[in-house]
Amino acid sequence: MRLINRPLAFILAAALAAASIILIVEVVAFALHATSPLIVHWTTWYHWAGRTRWNALVVTIWSIILIIAGALMLAPQLKPRRVTRLKLRSDDKATDAAITRGGLAGALRAAALDIDGISKAAIRVRRRRARITATAAARDRAAADTLRQPVTDAASRRLDDLQLRHPPRLRVRVIPRSR
Numbered sequence: 001m002r003l004i005n006r007p008l009a010f011i012l013a014a015a016l017a018a019a020s021i022i023l024i025v026e027v028v029a030f031a032l033h034a035t036s037p038l039i040v041h042w043t044t045w046y047h048w049a050g051r052t053r054w055n056a057l058v059v060t061i062w063s064i065i066l067i068i069a070g071a072l073m074l075a076p077q078l079k080p081r082r083v084t085r086l087k088l089r090s091d092d093k094a095t096d097a098a099i100t101r102g103g104l105a106g107a108l109r110a111a112a113l114d115i116d117g118i119s120k121a122a123i124r125v126r127r128r129r130a131r132i133t134a135t136a137a138a139r140d141r142a143a144a145d146t147l148r149q150p151v152t153d154a155a156s157r158r159l160d161d162l163q164l165r166h167p168p169r170l171r172v173r174v175i176p177r178s179r
Contacts, residue, residue: 101125127168144176
């Protein structure tokens with residue numbers, strides 16, 4: 001969502017700045033008794049608004065359109081942000097320590113690569129789950145299957161050493177090296 005928020009904020013800020021400049025120019029021109037509006041022909045809008053009542057159909061339709069547009073912009077903002085830091089346990093309540101998901105992935109990758117027979121490891125860390133896909137140096141499926149438990153044990157020890165407040169569940173898969 002952050003990727004969308006920044007351009008939208010820029011566009012909104014630019015539109016508000018442009019509208020503010022136009023408003024200032026029009027107010028100054030009106031105060032100096034200009035014969036007609038300079039940039040925006042706002043007098044027609046002013047006269048239309050003076051004749052139109054609040055319960056007119058056009059006002060109701062535009063109100064509904066703007067409410068729907070506002071709700072569509074608000075709805076994605078109510079979704080909780082993606083957790084990027086996993087909190088660590090601490091004896092002191094004043095201490096707030098955490099590890100990023102990328103840092104945890106690096107720690108789990110190092111633990112998996114420490115196992116003899118593992119040549120590569122791809123780690124994906126979510127809020128509640130960490131998935132390790134390790135590649136065995138051997139091309140044999142049976143040899144790769146025997147490495148699953150050592151990789152799981154090493155990753156579990158690394159998670160225990162980090163003392164995460166809510167450690168993610170581990171899911172380990174060891175695949176043989178491709179031919």
